[in-house]
Amino acid sequence: MNPRKPIADLRLQGSPNLGRSLAYERADAEKPPLSAKQKTELEQLDALILQCMKCCRRGMTIRGKRNPAFANLDALTKIRQRILLNRDPATNDSEILAELDAVLGKAKN
Numbered sequence: 643m644n645p646r647k648p649i650a651d652l653r654l655q656g657s658p659n660l661g662r663s664l665a666y667e668r669a670d671a672e673k674p675p676l677s678a679k680q681k682t683e684l685e686q687l688d689a690l691i692l693q694c695m696k697c698c699r700r701g702m703t704i705r706g707k708r709n710p711a712f713a714n715l716d717a718l719t720k721i722r723q724r725i726l727l728n729r730d731p732a733t734n735d736s737e738i739l740a741e742l743d744a745v746l747g748k749a750k751n
Contacts, residue, residue, distance in 0.1 A: 680725055687722045694718060717745040 649667065652660045676684070697711035721742050728738075 683725060684722065687718055687725070691715065691718050691722065713748075714746065717742070721745070 646663065646666070647657075649660070649663055652663055657663075694711045694715040698709065698715060700709060700711070702709055702712070721738065724738065724741075
């Protein structure tokens, strides 16, 4: 999750990624901005994802059992993508939260 480089820097460097960055900028300009609530949710999800990644370093198994951090990491990244793709403020957030609870409930088992 590295931040994007500014377009001006890419132009100065003559980067081959300039076209791709300009396409990302155009696509972002077409989408409505994130609400304050969505921004705070993304910040919380980023913190949880970072914590899961630290737990994944322990390996696939812990004391002979599967490491649940991998399932949690998968669920958190899917929910983060869904929030980023669904920027419509009219969308019901309770649906997303219910799906998050269901996925995390399955991951705990």
